Amino acid sequence: MKAKSFTKTDVKHQKVLLIWAAIITVYGIIFYYVPLVGWLMAFQNYKPVTGILHSQFIGLDKFKMLFSDVAFLRVIRNTLAMGIINLVATFIMAIVFAILLNEVASKGGKKVVQTISYLPHFLSWIIVAGILHDALSASGIINELLVHFHIFAKPIDFFAHEKYFWPIVAFANVWKETGWNAIIYLAAITSIDPSLYEAAAIDGAGRWAKIKNVTLPGIKPTIMILLLMNVGNVLNAGFEIQYILGNGLIQKVSQTIDIYVLKWGISQMDYALGTAAGIFKSVVSIVLIVFFNNMAKRHGEERLF
DSSP states (O other), X not given: OOOOOOOHHHHHHTHHHHHHHHHHHHHHIIIIIGGGGGGGGGGEEOOTTTHHHHSEEOTTHHHHHHHTOHHHHHHHHHHHHHHHHHHHHHHXXXXXXXXXXXXXXXXXXXXXXXXXXXXXXXXXHHHHHHHHHHHHSTTSHHXXXXXXXXXXXXXXXXXXXXXXXXXXXXXXHHHHHHHHHHHHHHHHHHTSOHHXXXXXXXXXXXXXXXXXXXXXXXXXHHHHHHHHHHHTTTTOOOSHHHHHHOOGGGHHHHOOHHHHIIIIIITTOOHHHHHHHHHHHHHHHHHHHHHHHHHHHHTTOOOOO
């Protein structure tokens, strides 16, 4: 079938759309692609005085320095571990929350719960970290409850033990983002044909059977697309909460790549090293997205491209 040609009349009718598209394209080029010139710093002995154009090229020396640094290998482990834990926890909880909220019969109750669940998303990480710090401190409510119910004999300092830090970060992400992340799943659920639920009811399906055989298959394409998009953010495990809640006692498990870049790339003015670490994150994200997108394509699932 021959494609329809784009005429001057079409341009005239779509003038406003084309203008906005051009503005957004220019914006994207200026703020997303032009800054990529800064990646040259990773391959230079960059000095702010001389700038990118006059700094000496040193090839992959900064990358070799990164991967020979035990501290950087440790922050890769921390970032990857927290990224995977956050991805699994927030992804599953958002789906579960959306399905359970959809099952609430009362429209008023559903709106109230939905509105309350959104609110933490609009809090800054500083406020969230402050709430966590107060709740988990030795005199906080969590320790009081644990001691009261004889789970612990005495209060403990959660921020002095490495084994508690990753679960705390995961809990913070779940609490803050579950309601917001569930929005798209709720939208996907509302687009499911109601006649499918009616047919399932006629066949004798209960509430859980409807969820298993109608709701989950109905939102499966949405789940796959969002999963593929979020996989690329595994190394974006966060910066604010780890930086605020981290301390010398748990430094080995709290530092992420972003904190490493701040500490060695910006604070020490070694911008080339920080840029190299940023490139590493970007390359890993691209590789993960392409790999899992091809896996989804191979298995006949929804994919990004």
